[in-house]
Amino acid sequence: MDKIANKKAKLGYVYLIEGIIVGVWMIYLFKFYSFYQEAYFYIDKRLSLFIQMLSFLNNNWEETFIYFILAFLLMTVTLFLSCFLYLTKKRALTQNKSIFLIFCFNLLCCLALLVNVCFFIFLVLLILAGSLIYIIFTLVNLSVDKEQFDYVEGEIIDVKGPFTSEKEAQTAVKAFLGKWQEEKIILGEEVYLDKDNKYYVDFYIEAINK
Structure with missing residues (x-):
């Protein structure tokens, strides 16, 4: 009974954390694309995508920069928790469809930022966030391996x-x-x-x- 209760409690924490992330993503995407549609309306659509991006950034740099920072933080947190869940709760992800759907939704939120004129910058931010998470997990694994091999037989x-x-x-x-x-x-x-x-x-x- 205790083991079942512990598993339910852990799943409850997963639902809570993932639910919060989904909510934050929904608010962010709504705010960003509301701002984007209004700002992009004044961009000359005859220009190339690169020139449109430069024009968009030049006219709305302060607001866009804040959205870039928030996007990077959200991507980093989302990828970190997604990797953590995948590495620690593979079985739960395959058995529990709701967790798997939330897991996929989080990743789709990252990709949703690639459907605008600033997609190249968001793509770079996504790559940077992924690289940061890769470095973190690599360092953690190296630390764990080092602790293991610090032991000697007979100790x-x-x-x-x-x-x-x-x-x-x-x-x-x-x-x-x-x-x-x-x-x-x-x-x-x-x-x-x-x-x-x-x-x-x-x-x-x-x-x-x-």
């Missing part, structure tokens, strides 16, 4: 105790090993009776699978 990583009985110590062993998530690192344990007549458990690195 004691934790000591549990004191326990009044060997049975209590064995229960602690099962609990600790049940929470261990590093698949590349195999743990060993040693239960022993110390000088104070209390039981302790040493957890050490038995092997590292590289």
Whole structure:
């Protein structure tokens, strides 16, 4: 029951965060395209797209610059959460259609900014946001790998105790090993009776699978 409740709570947080992002995107797109349609009305449509973009920016630089900054922030947050969900909750995305639809909608919101005369700048911002997210996740993975390979075989990583009985110590062993998530690192344990007549458990690195 507790596991089911925890899963529902986590999905609830996902719905809440994604719902907020969807709401912010809707407000942003409505505001931007309302501004864009009014400003673009005065641009000479006979000009090339590049000249139209320069003219649009020249006439509305301050407002457009703010929209560019907001777009970059929204793209970065959206891509970050999308990548995070994909990497951590692949199963939930395939099983829960509503989460998958929200996930797709977030990505479509980024692409919705490419259907205007400033599409080239928005495309550059999207690439920059994607590059930033890629760098962040790469650095996180490198940090995790570094922590894993900082261990050496035979190194004691934790000591549990004191326990009044060997049975209590064995229960602690099962609990600790049940929470261990590093698949590349195999743990060993040693239960022993110390000088104070209390039981302790040493957890050490038995092997590292590289």
